[in-house]
Amino acid sequence: MISTDTDILATAEAWAREGRGVALATVIETWGSAPRPVGSHLVIDAQGQFQGSVSGGCVEGAVVEEAVEVIAQGKPRTLEFGVADDTAWKVGLSCGGRIRVYVEPVGTRAAV
């Protein structure tokens, strides 16, 4: 079976070619029992549509919100989510882990 993450990158390319504003979120670091491994992807468009998973559903909403801003600004950012809801996004991982997610714009509007 082709891993789901590979299909996400193909989706990111297809969406970008359609001219949709696109961002790619990638899990770059995990601590404790994180739900998705390092390297997992989520692709998001300017309308907030998304495919893939960085946490199995726990923090996707917050990542999508940030990604829409990343698309608008054209600059990457790094997000961190922990177990408690003391993060700026008031969401957390119920499993007790922590993850760091890199969100970058995809396509011609990307920062060089």
Added chain:
Amino acid sequence: MDLATLAALNAERAARRPTILVTDLAGGGQRLVKAAEIAADPLAQALDRQLRMGKSGLVEQDGASFFLTVQAPPPRIIVTGAVHISQAMAPMARLLDLYLVIIDPRTAFATPERFPDVTLLTEWPDEALKRLGLDGYTAFVALTHDPKVDDPGLEAALRSDCFYIGALGSRKTHGKRLERLKAAGFDEAATGRIHAPIGLDIGAVSPAEIALSILGEIVGALRGPRRATA
């Protein structure tokens, strides 16, 4: 990520070539490193390590943080023989995320009814393998007992850097096979790569148990220390 980089990454994956995307987390700068270019890269050691593990990850160098998106080709198993054992292997391989291709020119065996949801090629192995290509992320398994079908596949596998080669058959059958391969020009170092008798020694009796022992051996070759990289 600019579109050209993303397109190149997708193209490399589609062609089953190992590739790493390096992202500078501070500045957002990126570069694509193909397997052949690793040695000359400033992050060569880290790139090599991550590719061997087949895992994406963070590395620190000279005070900067880089994220390595590792694209190792998805491992797959190519089997000659649409037989009872490969019928059992199909659903097991799927659970293991191992993509299975079955080759058998004998259309009486290779029917979609016996092999639902499996890539089934009713061609001669040398033709099918030429098209599929054998690489360091491919395991080759010969299960027909028929030299006409198995031998061309084994010869192609021995000429490639498949991470696993296995052939079904008793020691006697394998002895005859080694004689044929020797006559075809393969020395002992080459034929020594063939796992025969095939599978882990778990006393397997039924086709499903034999399939389990073969898949166990393949996972060991893939994840174990002797894992080959392309």
